[in-house]
Amino acid sequence: MKLPTEFPNLDDLLRQMGVPFRPFAVSDPKLDRDLEKGKIVGGDEVEVASNGTLEYKGRKVVLYIRDMKGGLPKYHVVDCRTLKMMRSAGRYKRYVVTRRTDGEFLLNFSDNLQRAEPKTHRLHICKNCLWLELNMKYRYTVDAFPLVDWFNAIDPGYEPPPIDGLYGPITTPITGSPSNYPPDWHLRSLQCRERANWQCEKCRIDLRLRPQRRFLHAHHIRGTGYNNPEDLIALCIRCHAEQPGHSHMRNLRDYQEFTEKYGHLNYWG
Numbered sequence: 001m002k003l004p005t006e007f008p009n010l011d012d013l014l015r016q017m018g019v020p021f022r023p024f025a026v027s028d029p030k031l032d033r034d035l036e037k038g039k040i041v042g043g044d045e046v047e048v049a050s051n052g053t054l055e056y057k058g059r060k061v062v063l064y065i066r067d068m069k070g071g072l073p074k075y076h077v078v079d080c081r082t083l084k085m086m087r088s089a090g091r092y093k094r095y096v097v098t099r100r101t102d103g104e105f106l107l108n109f110s111d112n113l114q115r116a117e118p119k120t121h122r123l124h125i126c127k128n129c130l131w132l133e134l135n136m137k138y139r140y141t142v143d144a145f146p147l148v149d150w151f152n153a154i155d156p157g158y159e160p161p162p163i164d165g166l167y168g169p170i171t172t173p174i175t176g177s178p179s180n181y182p183p184d185w186h187l188r189s190l191q192c193r194e195r196a197n198w199q200c201e202k203c204r205i206d207l208r209l210r211p212q213r214r215f216l217h218a219h220h221i222r223g224t225g226y227n228n229p230e231d232l233i234a235l236c237i238r239c240h241a242e243q244p245g246h247s248h249m250r251n252l253r254d255y256q257e258f259t260e261k262y263g264h265l266n267y268w269g
Contacts, residue, residue: 028057035059038066038098038106046097052078052133053154054097060155061097062147064123067108071253072121074142075105077150080128101148103186141213144190182227189218189232196234205236205262215258219243238262 035056046063047055054061054077063083064075076083076095086092098105104120124142140146182188193216198208200216207216219235220226237258241249249255 031057032059032099035061035097035099038096038100040066040096042093046092046095048079054079056097059099060151061099063095063097064105065094066096066106067094069109072107072123074126074129075123076126076129077147078129078133080126080133082126082128099151101151102182103147141190141210143214144186146187185227188227188229192218192229192232193234195229199234200236200239201234202239203236205265207236214254 039056041056045056046061049055054063062075062077065073074082083092083095086094103122105123107119107121125145125147127142130136130140130142130145136145193213196216198213198216199206207213215237217235217237217240218232219240221231221233235243237249237252237255240246241255
């Protein structure tokens with residue numbers, strides 16, 4: 001689903017960044033499938049367009065690190081200072097190029113290097129890409145960047161793939177079951193939390209300050225297959241963890257940090 005009214009300044013921003021955008025020059029279905037899943041390439045194979053966007057064999061791509069030892073990585077949509085630093089340090093070859101736009105990325109961790117069966121994780125955009133290069137500090141948060149609309153804007157030849165056909169059943173670290181998140185989930189989550197004025201709709205804790213916003217989640221009332229506004233409620237991570245089937249969230253780093261910061265407050269009776 002395209003939401004052009006929620007992306008009012010992107011066209012102007014992209015025009016300011018440089019040259020007109022071009023659709024695919026040559027059809028290559030196998031390459032397109034590989035790029036949707038994620039493809040390991042040499043650092044010198046990734047080109048930086050004059051407008052700062054990233055390309056591989058004429059396709060606009062995003063970059064991220066797939067093989068990890070610690071926390072979740074960020075993904076990159078433009079040649080930001082982080083990518084420049086990694087390139088100068090000789091670590092650019094760690095990146096994978098992809099055209100996947102549902103916010104879920106395939107990752108391998110050091111304790112589970114079964115390359116044939118990586119798991120999907122929801123990643124956030126790099127802050128340097130969003131706030132310094134794109135100048136979107138006050139319009140979008142790192143967890144609510146509408147990646148599919150970004151691709152539609154920078155690449156007229158882009159068509160979102162049939163997710164189920166490409167990847168099969170998708171599991172997430174939160175649900176452990178097939179993911180029914182729509183491609184614009186980041187935006188729907190943001191709108192849900194904004195409607196609640198960045199307050200938990202159960203305990204009413206105020207999390208409107210930007211560093212605390214990551215502790216407020218959009219919870220599916222009837223399950224992940226229902227994503228309309230009336231199906232979502234804004235819950236702090238503690239109240240979210242109390243919902244049926246969500247006790248595993250107590251193992252998350254954000255949950256531990258949240259309880260350390262706010263556990264002494266009498267929000268939960």
